Amino acid sequence: MIYADNAATTKMSETAVKAMLEVINDNYGNPSSLYSIGQKAKEALEEARADIAGVIGAKPAEILFTSGGSEADNQAIISAAKTGEAAGKRHIISTKIEHHAVLHTLKKLEKEGFEVTLLEVNGDGLVTPEAVRDAIREDTCLVSVMYANNEIGTIEPIREIGAICREKKVPFHVDAVQAIGHIPVNVEEDNIDMLSSSAHKFHGPKGVGFLYVKKGIRLFNLIEGGAQEKGKRAGTENVPGIVAAAAALKEAVANMDKNAAYLTEKREKLIAGLKEISHSALNGHPVKRLPGNVNFCFEGIEGESLLLLLDDKGIQASSGSACTSGSLDPSHVLLAIGRVHDVAHGSLRLSIAEDITDADVDYIIKSVKEVVEYLRGFSPVWRDLVAGKSQFIL
């Protein structure tokens, strides 16, 4: 089996599993308890916080643990909106290619009377800092732009956008779920005020994430209850998950250069191989992209059937086709970079991890070629294209 869907989730690293088990077995106290095993759990929790803060250039007090990326995105955006509202500011800027955790939160705020500007991206999926500058108004209370896109892997000019936000004194939130642990991220150097992260994207456990909030930025609760996380996130902390997340992240960051170089080489091999398929196109930026992300559109076929047949060949991947999502529209990200419906349905995302080998890469290329050719063989769309009854798009 070749697992090539690491943008969806990753396998926990052995280090993370070991760290988690140690806490579960030996350090099961409640960090809020005053007796020794409680305080031992508290120590582990705070050590994890310090480790994570250190890795992204933050202070431990600026890290808030959450149930994952979605919760972190929700809390960051809703907090900035509430703070803005109190100052009479009800305008938010984001982009068309954000994750639904961001987009749906913004939709909700729109219903509550906020005005949301979703910036366009170019054909490679890039937002320009100039577009952000032009969109900022007197009443803008938040700019939210993702560090790297989960579908097409494009890495956004976060530092430059952050500089503009600093200059204009507008809080800047970054969904860095796909970036943390994979590419260098530093909240100070990148001018970031709030940042969301999720452990299961960097070989940590599912259901654990964190929100970085720069000192001085006000946070509002999503969950009411006890005084955990300085009163900003009630609920007994997921100590095993948090400790495992910190272990996974430290490991990922320690090996980042090596991993990124390895994955980039494999990625380029995959891209070169898949480009050989006629009427295909790479989605996302050719260079400014996550080391492990490959995303293609193949004309004349539909993505779900491609995925099912690849699964039969032992390859797990993903697609932005409508029929994989249960909606009638293909991925909003592919539409935003200008792929029309007809080709957006035929997309394939491969997101590889460090365990991939050259033999795997060769096997993936061979298998995708076979399946695309097979599906085109009885596709009425392909027939019309080949017969010249309709125009090729790719």
Added chain:
Amino acid sequence: MALYSDKVMDHFRNPRNVGVIEDANGIGEVGNAKCGDIMKMYLKIENDVIEDVKFETFGCGSAIASSSMATEMIKGKPVSEAMQLTNKAVAEALDGLPDYKMHCSVLAEEAIKSALDDYEKRRQEEK
């Protein structure tokens, strides 16, 4: 739990009656690339009986499986019987489809109806 029943996967992996009938006397195409599923049905009808049927599909697993199953269900049947084919019957014959995939089986029913309409129209024109 698997996404699809074994029956669906069988028809998806080994679709029956795939291809084109060169001298078809009823052809129907439904769906569009916008929604993500397109089906084309070719019928060869003689003496009001569907002697042969073939299909081409651009679409998801359930679209391909529904096309395949639908062709099996009408092959060798009188036109009047084929007219009665419903997407529910196709989905049932496949041991069910996930709710959000029912629309893909609707296309199979519509593709056959469209091909039968085409056959009827051609007959009227011949007269």
